[in-house]
Amino acid sequence: MQIQKSVKHSLPYGTLYLVATPIGNLQDMTFRAIETLQAVDVIAAEDTRNTGLLLKHFEIETRQMSFHEHNAHEKIPLLLDMLRSGQSIAQVSDAGLPSISDPGHDLVKAAIAENLPVVALPGASAGITALIASGLAPQPHIFYGFLPRKSGQQKAFFEEKKTYPETQIFYESPHRVTATLENMQAIYGDRSVVVVRELTKLYEEYRRGQISEILPSIAENPLKGECLIIVSGYDGKAIGESPEIDLVAAVESLIAGGSKPNQAIKEVAKRYQLRKQEVYDKYHGLEK
Numbered sequence: 001m002q003i004q005k006s007v008k009h010s011l012p013y014g015t016l017y018l019v020a021t022p023i024g025n026l027q028d029m030t031f032r033a034i035e036t037l038q039a040v041d042v043i044a045a046e047d048t049r050n051t052g053l054l055l056k057h058f059e060i061e062t063r064q065m066s067f068h069e070h071n072a073h074e075k076i077p078l079l080l081d082m083l084r085s086g087q088s089i090a091q092v093s094d095a096g097l098p099s100i101s102d103p104g105h106d107l108v109k110a111a112i113a114e115n116l117p118v119v120a121l122p123g124a125s126a127g128i129t130a131l132i133a134s135g136l137a138p139q140p141h142i143f144y145g146f147l148p149r150k151s152g153q154q155k156a157f158f159e160e161k162k163t164y165p166e167t168q169i170f171y172e173s174p175h176r177v178t179a180t181l182e183n184m185q186a187i188y189g190d191r192s193v194v195v196v197r198e199l200t201k202l203y204e205e206y207r208r209g210q211i212s213e214i215l216p217s218i219a220e221n222p223l224k225g226e227c228l229i230i231v232s233g234y235d236g237k238a239i240g241e242s243p244e245i246d247l248v249a250a251v252e253s254l255i256a257g258g259s260k261p262n263q264a265i266k267e268v269a270k271r272y273q274l275r276k277q278e279v280y281d282k283y284h285g286l287e288k
Contacts, residue, residue, distance in 0.1 A: 002112070006119050014041065014088040016079075016111045018104065020123025023095040024200035026057060028124045034058050036121060041087040044079060046102055050094045067091065072103035076110050083116045097125050100145065126199050126228060127169045134167075134194040134230045135208055141167040149176070151183060158187035165233040174223035178215065182271055184231065185211040192232040198225035212246075215271060216253035247272070247282045 017036050022028040037043060037060050044067035045051035051064060067075050079089055091098045091107060097120075098104035111118050127143045147170050148154045161168065172180050177195060184193075188211075195207040195214055203225060207214055247268060254264035265283055269276040280286070 002115065004117055006117060012086060013116050014083040014086050015117045015119055016083060016107065017088065017090045018098045018108070018118065018120040019090045019092050020097045020121055020125070021051070021054060021092050021095060022200070023124045023126050023129070024198065024204075026054070028200060029054075029058065030121070030123050033121055033123055034060065037062055037090050037092075039088070040090040042082065042089055044075070044089055044091045044107070046093045046098075051092055062090075067103065067107070069103045072106055076107055079107060080110055080114060080116070083111060084114070095124070095126070097123065100125075100127075100143075124200070126171070126226075130194070130196040130199055130206075130228045131167065131169055131230060133206065134196070136167045136192060136194060136230055136232050138167070140165070140233075141169060143169045146171045147180060151179065154180065154183050155187055158184055162188050163234045165235075167233050168231050170229045170231075172227050172229050174225060174227050177223055177227055177229065178218050180229065181211050181215055181218075184229075185215075185272075188231065188234075194230045195223070196228040196230070197223055199228070201225070212250070212272075216250050216257075219254050219259075219267075220257035247274075247279050251279065251283045 017040060019033050019036055020030070021033070037055070037058075040062060043051065043055075043062050043064045045064045046068045048064045048066050054060075055062070055064075065075070065079075067079070082089060091104050093100070093102045093104065099108055108118055131138055131141060142164065148157055170180075174197065181193065181195075184191075190210050190212045192209070193211050193214055195218070196205070198204050207217055209217070250268045250271070251261070251264045254267055255261060259267065261283075265279045266276055268274075269279045272279075
């Protein structure tokens with residue numbers, strides 16, 4: 001059992017502050033975040049070069065210490081010693097809230113285990129920011145972060161989650177979004193999804209629709225920049241009970257994007273796990 005009084009504590013220790021930084025637009029930096037970064041003794045940064053640009057913009061001169069997944073094991077004892085000696089530390093990631101997809105969580109656990117105060121400063125978070133503008137149900141939701149990269153592992157992951165009723169949030173590389181959506185469709189069926197890219201930046205974009213609509217859109221206009229995928233939860237229907245796929249429109253969309261007819265037919269067959277001949281017959285009006 002542990003009770004922490006965050007604002008006023010009489011312990012002779014420093015405080016570990018978890019400071020949110022902008023995910024793209026520097027105007028999303030909070031006044032409190034700036035004041036905290038100015039006041040602490042050191043900033044534990046995921047990438048000191050990246051954070052250095054942020055500090056320079058806001059004229060913050062606090063010294064930095066490199067703290068990332070490759071040196072966390074050796075740096076955590078040092079950071080704990082600093083906190084015990086009365087020095088305060090601000091931990092930041094490259095963008096958004098620390099402790100999400102970075103080693104900040106390990107530092108938080110270690111500090112709490114030694115009864116050292118940990119204070120979180122609210123601020124930008126890509127997953128929640130995209131969710132509330134997605135149009136999908138904002139609650140309940142589950143944030144998963146990055147997915148497994150290998151197709152087999154990814155499909156196994158989706159297999160475990162396919163009947164979850166919560167809206168699901170994922171981070172993904174723009175180069176892997178198509179493959180991920182294809183794997184998702186194979187397991188989840190043709191659900192509503194929102195693909196978000198370049199959140200808070202100049203080219204911010206939301207693509208909303210069924211997976212079968214989003215895939216040809218990406219083929220025609222490839223994604224660039226940092227991406228999120230938000231997918232609707234299981235609605236109780238049997239997996240696969242989705243609107244009929246317009247195979248002709250899917251083929252025509254790829255052709256419009258520069259693919260040759262046979263290449264487009266092959267791609268659509270692969271995407272929807274159909275025989276190439278079936279798609280060929282449908283496209284040419286030869287089906288019986």
